[in-house]
Amino acid sequence: MKLEKPNLLYLKNISKGDASFENKIIDILNEEFQEEVNNYYYYFKLKDYNKVKIYVHRIKHKMSILGLEKSYKLTNIFENSIRNLDFENQEYFENMLPIMLQFLKSIK
Amino acid sequence: MKAIIIDDEITARMIIKQVASNIPNLDIIADFSNAIQAIKYLNKNSVDVIFLDIHMPDFTGFDFIESLKNPPKIVLTTSDGNFALEAFEYKFVVDYLVKPVELNRFQKAIDKINTFVLVNEVPERVEQKAEPKDNSKTLYVNIDRRLVKIDIPSIYFIKAKGDYIKIKTETSNHVVHCPLKKIQEKLPNKNFLKVHRSYVINIDKIIDIEDNSVLIKQDVIPVSRVNKNELKRRLNLL
Numbered sequence: 001m002k003l004e005k006p007n008l009l010y011l012k013n014i015s016k017g018d019a020s021f022e023n024k025i026i027d028i029l030n031e032e033f034q035e036e037v038n039n040y041y042y043y044f045k046l047k048d049y050n051k052v053k054i055y056v057h058r059i060k061h062k063m064s065i066l067g068l069e070k071s072y073k074l075t076n077i078f079e080n081s082i083r084n085l086d087f088e089n090q091e092y093f094e095n096m097l098p099i100m101l102q103f104l105k106s107i108k
Numbered sequence: 109m110k111a112i113i114i115d116d117e118i119t120a121r122m123i124i125k126q127v128a129s130n131i132p133n134l135d136i137i138a139d140f141s142n143a144i145q146a147i148k149y150l151n152k153n154s155v156d157v158i159f160l161d162i163h164m165p166d167f168t169g170f171d172f173i174e175s176l177k178n179p180p181k182i183v184l185t186t187s188d189g190n191f192a193l194e195a196f197e198y199k200f201v202v203d204y205l206v207k208p209v210e211l212n213r214f215q216k217a218i219d220k221i222n223t224f225v226l227v228n229e230v231p232e233r234v235e236q237k238a239e240p241k242d243n244s245k246t247l248y249v250n251i252d253r254r255l256v257k258i259d260i261p262s263i264y265f266i267k268a269k270g271d272y273i274k275i276k277t278e279t280s281n282h283v284v285h286c287p288l289k290k291i292q293e294k295l296p297n298k299n300f301l302k303v304h305r306s307y308v309i310n311i312d313k314i315i316d317i318e319d320n321s322v323l324i325k326q327d328v329i330p331v332s333r334v335n336k337n338e339l340k341r342r343l344n345l346l
Contacts, residue, residue: 010208013210013211014123014126014127014209014210014211015126016130018126021122021126024122025119025122025123028118028119028122029119032119054165057163057187057188058117060187061117061119061120061187061207061208062119064187064207064208065119065123065208072187076187076188079188084302084334084335085334085335085337085338086334
């Protein structure tokens with residue numbers, strides 16, 4: 001499945017040119033994202049799926065901010081499948097993480 | 109119009125504040141990363157509107173709503189569209205915004221707030237929404253407008269059929285208009301497991317397991333391939 005590219009269209013749309021707002025959001029995304037990814041893998045290894053869901057949910061929210069509409073929908077399915085231990089779209093989700101990370105670093 | 113935001117994610121709070129800054133007469137007077145802080149604030153201050161995230165780790169938006177004695181108008185914000193129907197069971201929930209919040213959609217929510225007539229009643233389904241407690245041994249289900257008490261350890265299994273579920277217990281069977289997922293959330297995780305898309309079983313009631321099925325009482329319950337490993341994991345295998 002083709003992976004999406006993140007963008008800042010949504011942020012630009014709501015900021016209405018407020019660069020200070022955009023920069024603050026980008027700083028926070030950068031601060032939080034790596035830690036959330038680490039926590040996701042950490043709790044997955046421990047099979048603590050309640051915690052895994054929390055971090056998938058947070059990363060999903062960041063996908064929505066970064067204009068990743070398809071990834072957001074697929075991650076929503078992944079998030080809901082964790083409860084049943086189905087892990088649908090897990091591979092896609094995990095493949096998106098380095099792409100998001102790289103993008104966030106590039107706009108820092 | 110005075111409003112507060114409750115959301116565990118700082119980016120979500122910032123975004124709502126940003127879009128709210130475009131709305132005349134809407135004043136975001138405080139924002140909170142968890143519901144407990146907000147409850148303390150609301151004990152001393154009144155607000156007209158709460159923008160409330162449903163999906164928070166320890167104390168969900170629904171828990172928060174149930175804790176309020178005189179709720180103001182509430183706009184729910186969430187990344188998960190699956191809660192929409194449940195959200196509108198509460199009379200003071202005015203609107204339901206799916207993240208990421210867009211300005212146009214936010215404006216519509218404000219329009220709804222301005223025309224919404226708040227009925228100050230406790231929601232009818234408050235008791236059904238109580239957080240499942242592992243130590244709770246009873247469950248009340250709504251059958252023909254009566255709340256019928258069910259002893260949770262006595263449940264053999266629950267079977268989904270269309271919009272209904274059948275609860276089979278040691279003493280009786282009940283048919284209830286409710287999704288399987290909803291009742292599963294009310295049952296203790298350590299005893300109850302969804303083994304098939306139509307079945308949640310009480311693990312303590314299993315008599316034996318064979319291939320892709322379990323025997324409970326005299327009923328053979330199918331076990332999906334995807335759920336089989338989890339079932340095995342839960343058993344005290346020799």
